[in-house]
Amino acid sequence: MLFIFQLFFSMFVACNNPITGSDKPNIPTPTSTSTEYKSIQGNQVESVQIENGKSFKIKKGVSASTTSAEGSLLNRYKKLGTNPEMVIALWLEACLRAQMGQEEGWKAIGEMTLWTGERLKNLKGWQKHHSTHYFVKAVTKGNPSFRSFIVGADPDNGYDVDLNDIKVEVIRYGGHEALGHKFFINSTGSAMPRPISLKVSSKTGMFVVNEYSSMYVDVQPAVDPNREEFK
Structure with a gap:
């Protein structure tokens, strides 16, 4: 009887073992193509492999200032363009300068932006093209969205920005998808x-x-300091 009891007990344990038994919960493992997996993976890696055995570093947190390199906007892009967080910051600086009516900003946008696989500058009359209508409108109408990404600018200070100290804060890397390398x-x-998604030349x-x-x-x-409020 003791032998039979031990036999049944061992069979019961084997069938219900939480690690090896058949009753183990079937938890699906995310595939490498899922957005969820890429989000988690991106927060764990420090560099990403690209073509020809090259790679780039992922720098999360607050970037350096776009004036960490000297020169015009496009010259600074040539010096800092291999750093994705700096390209995002420079691109936003270009948008801000374009909002201020500076031709340098518009030229930099054309150089640093893609349109159907080509640089935007190659699209003749791109500022009046239907495909860029809403973007150009946001620039020319002074939409504060561009300024909201600059470290130190917020609704309380009217999204005040110092063009000599443009920095952005990268929250996370979202992986490489069809539209490019995604950053939040x-x-x-x-x-x-x-x-925002970037591609590499x-x-x-x-x-x-x-x-x-x-x-x-x-x-x-932006908060209007002269607005009368009733609480």
């Missing part, structure tokens, strides 16, 4: 960070902005 950037005018190794539609979506309006 903090916006003080939004409850959630906004995505095969000739120069420099990053170019490819998908940026979330960067000019409306944000919380």
Whole structure:
């Protein structure tokens, strides 16, 4: 009887072992193509492999200032263009300068932005093209969304920006997808960070902005210090 009891007991344990038994919960493992997995993976890696055995570093947190290199906006892009967080910051500086009516800003946008696989500058009359209508409108109408990504600017100070100290805060890396390498950037005018995707030039190794539609979506309006409130 003792032998029979031990036999049945061992069979019971084997069938219900939480590690090796058949009753183990079937928890699906995310695939490498899932957005969820890429989000987690991106937060764990420090560098990403790209073509020809090259790689780039992921620097999360607050970037260096765009004036950490000297020269014009496009010259600084040539010096800092292999750093994705700096390209994002420079691209935003270009948008801000364009908002101020500076031709340098518009030229830099054309150089640092892609349109259907080509640099935007190659699209003749791109500032009046239907495909860029809403983006150009956000620039020319002074949409504060671009300023909301600059460290130190927020609704309370009217999204005040110092063009000599443009920095962005990278919250996380979202992985490499069809639209490019996705980064999530903090916006003080939004409850959630906004995505922007960059691609890498095969000739120069420099990053170019490819998908940026979330960067000019409306944000919380600036606080008017002269507004009368009743509480």
